[in-house]
Amino acid sequence: MSNSFIIGQYVPGDSFIHRLDPRTKIAIIFTFVIVVFLANSVASYGLLTAFSIGSALLTRIKLSYIAKGLTPVWFLIVFTFILHLIVTKDGEVLFQIASYPIYSGAIIQGAAISLRFFLLILVTSLLTLTTTPIEITDAIETLLGPLKKIKFPVHELALMMSISLRFIPTLMQETEKISKAQASRGVDFKTGPIRDRVQAVVPLLVPLFVSAFKRAEELAMAMEARGYQGGEGRTKLRELKIEGRDLFVISLFLLIIIGLVMTRA
Amino acid sequence: MDISFKNVSYIYQPNTPFEHRALQNLSFDIKSGSYVAIVGHTGSGKSTLLQHLNGLLRPTDGQVQIGNFTLSPDEKLKNVMDLRKKVGVVFQYPEHQLFEETVAKDIGFGPKNFGEAEQEINKRLYEVIEAVQLPESLLERSPFDLSGGQMRRVAIAGVLAMAPEVLVLDEPTAGLDPRGQKDMMDMFYQLHKQKGLTTILVTHSMEDALRYADHVIILNKGTKYMEGTPLDVFTRKQELNEVQLDIPEIIEFLNKVEKRFAINLSYQGQSLAEVAQQVVEKLKGKNYE
Ligand SMILES: Nc1ncnc2c1ncn2[C@@H]1O[C@H](COP(=O)(O)OP(=O)(O)OP(=O)(O)O)[C@@H](O)[C@H]1O
Ligand SMILES: [Mg+2]
Numbered sequence: 001m002s003n004s005f006i007i008g009q010y011v012p013g014d015s016f017i018h019r020l021d022p023r024t025k026i027a028i029i030f031t032f033v034i035v036v037f038l039a040n041s042v043a044s045y046g047l048l049t050a051f052s053i054g055s056a057l058l059t060r061i062k063l064s065y066i067a068k069g070l071t072p073v074w075f076l077i078v079f080t081f082i083l084h085l086i087v088t089k090d091g092e093v094l095f096q097i098a099s100y101p102i103y104s105g106a107i108i109q110g111a112a113i114s115l116r117f118f119l120l121i122l123v124t125s126l127l128t129l130t131t132t133p134i135e136i137t138d139a140i141e142t143l144l145g146p147l148k149k150i151k152f153p154v155h156e157l158a159l160m161m162s163i164s165l166r167f168i169p170t171l172m173q174e175t176e177k178i179s180k181a182q183a184s185r186g187v188d189f190k191t192g193p194i195r196d197r198v199q200a201v202v203p204l205l206v207p208l209f210v211s212a213f214k215r216a217e218e219l220a221m222a223m224e225a226r227g228y229q230g231g232e233g234r235t236k237l238r239e240l241k242i243e244g245r246d247l248f249v250i251s252l253f254l255l256i257i258i259g260l261v262m263t264r265a
Numbered sequence: 266m267d268i269s270f271k272n273v274s275y276i277y278q279p280n281t282p283f284e285h286r287a288l289q290n291l292s293f294d295i296k297s298g299s300y301v302a303i304v305g306h307t308g309s310g311k312s313t314l315l316q317h318l319n320g321l322l323r324p325t326d327g328q329v330q331i332g333n334f335t336l337s338p339d340e341k342l343k344n345v346m347d348l349r350k351k352v353g354v355v356f357q358y359p360e361h362q363l364f365e366e367t368v369a370k371d372i373g374f375g376p377k378n379f380g381e382a383e384q385e386i387n388k389r390l391y392e393v394i395e396a397v398q399l400p401e402s403l404l405e406r407s408p409f410d411l412s413g414g415q416m417r418r419v420a421i422a423g424v425l426a427m428a429p430e431v432l433v434l435d436e437p438t439a440g441l442d443p444r445g446q447k448d449m450m451d452m453f454y455q456l457h458k459q460k461g462l463t464t465i466l467v468t469h470s471m472e473d474a475l476r477y478a479d480h481v482i483i484l485n486k487g488t489k490y491m492e493g494t495p496l497d498v499f500t501r502k503q504e505l506n507e508v509q510l511d512i513p514e515i516i517e518f519l520n521k522v523e524k525r526f527a528i529n530l531s532y533q534g535q536s537l538a539e540v541a542q543q544v545v546e547k548l549k550g551k552n553y554e
Contacts, residue, residue, distance in 0.1 A: 011283075012282075061282065177361065180356070184354045184356070186374075188346065210364075
């Protein structure tokens with residue numbers, strides 16, 4: 001886990017955003033993903049940017065940490081921008097790079113799309129940064145609750161999600177441990193021809209699979225031993241509760257949407 | 266190979282909210298051919314320290330010297346494979362590293378990576394399975410069909426087959442049966458003497474540290490808390506208790522007997538039976554009502 005890729009990573013904390021009900025956060029982010037596409041003027045983009053950066057600040061997680069964690073995404077954002085410069089041919093020619101004409105429309109559209117992309121990634125990563133995987137699955141389970149009526153296995157789905165999320169860090173640790181053990185036995189994961197490096201993965205993957213299956217078996221046995229059975233009639237240890245701050249945030253977000261609609265060009 | 270740590274610090278995930286300082290300003294020397302025990306409460310940085318010994322980790326600060334190899338913060342070691350060939354590491358729960366189809370192949374995996382000839386590997390194979398007390402009949406079995414204790418032995422044999430000069434052991438006997446633990450530790454000690462290895466053992470067992478090591482380093486929260494010969498270190502009960510460590514039972518026992526009967530006994534590596542004998546001798550001359 002030495003890399004700084006933060007998507008899916010939870011950072012413990014006690015900020016305003018951390019304490020929001022996970023359902024509030026999911027609902028807002030879901031809506032945000034849709035309304036981002038409404039923005040089409042400087043003012044509307046400004047409003048969305050202010051909302052996103054403001055939320056990021058409120059998490060009290062260091063912005064530099066968030067920015068660094070999005071490194072792989074920066075690449076995509078820049079790539080999108082460059083792609084637009086090349087293919088879009090709207091507006092007038094501003095200047096030429098190596099006799100290739102760059103249009104004003106290309107810059108504007110490229111910037112708008114890149115910004116949209118950035119905001120989407122930023123806001124969604126704020127969800128996982130401030131919400132434990134367990135809270136997220138609990139929230140999804142309640143939000144999808146109505147689907148139970150049409151026999152959709154909501155509880156099982158949520159259980160599967162929370163188990164997978166729970167074991168991601170474990171698997172990462174295991175990967176690191178085994179790759180260190182094999183490196184000590186002379187496996188070279190980092191240099192050499194591609195063919196050798198692909199082969200070097202075998203001593204890593206086999207033990208990983210073996211331990212993952214063993215873990216799954218143990219977990220299943222432990223659940224059975226403790227009398228686990230599906231969703232019907234099951235009570236919860238953690239009850240989700242909508243509080244004043246959730247209502248406040250939801251109203252604020254509705255205002256922002258209204259503002260967005262009004263500032264559209 | 267001589268090993269020395271000079272003001273070594275190691276930080277996990279620096280510049281993130283998860284930043285964790287696992288080693289802090291650690292300095293010590295290990296002479297070639299010595300047997301060093303590293304002891305410390307859980308989380309004190311023992312495994313982190315060990316991973317510097319074969320270049321899996323580079324210090325965030327300071328310098329590590331292993332023979333002619335130098336690990337420093339800003340320079341990658343070029344011949345790291347040569348270092349790993351000379352320093353064999355048995356990790357905590359090494360059985361997790363097994364992957365080959367047969368026990369023989371898995372044991373031969375390390376030496377093969379380091380370019381040993383087929384013949385040499387075969388020769389070592391029979392040496393190491395004898396050392397770890399595995400029957401030859403297991404050689405063609407899948408390592409995944411073995412018992413936990415047997416898997417551990419295979420994994421350890423796989424490291425021994427690399428014929429390292431420095432043997433690094435991270436709690437190698439945790440989870441084995443008591444008899445197996447003793448056999449295994451005796452085997453390591455014998456190899457240490459026979460091949461003139463430099464052995465570094467991480468252990469939670471004060472008894473093992475006392476019995477085998479000629480030098481003990483006590484870690485506490487990533488710093489060196491104490492260092493010296495086992496006798497030096499294990500007579501300082503108070504200080505050890507402060508970092509959740511105990512002194513070996515036999516020394517504790519001697520202390521209590523000395524106090525109770527006001528006699529003088531000192532620990533010189535004697536076994537429990539010998540201690541009992543000594544106590545009897547000393548008490549003979551005294552009168553108790
Ligand atoms: N990959 C990692 N990322 C972040 N922190 C880590 C990592 N590995 C270890 N640590 C932390 O560094 C500290 C020292 O860990 P280390 O594994 O060296 O302890 P240890 O002395 O070997 O403990 P034990 O006796 O339990 O094996 C611990 O607090 C641990 O949480
Ligand atoms: Mg450890």
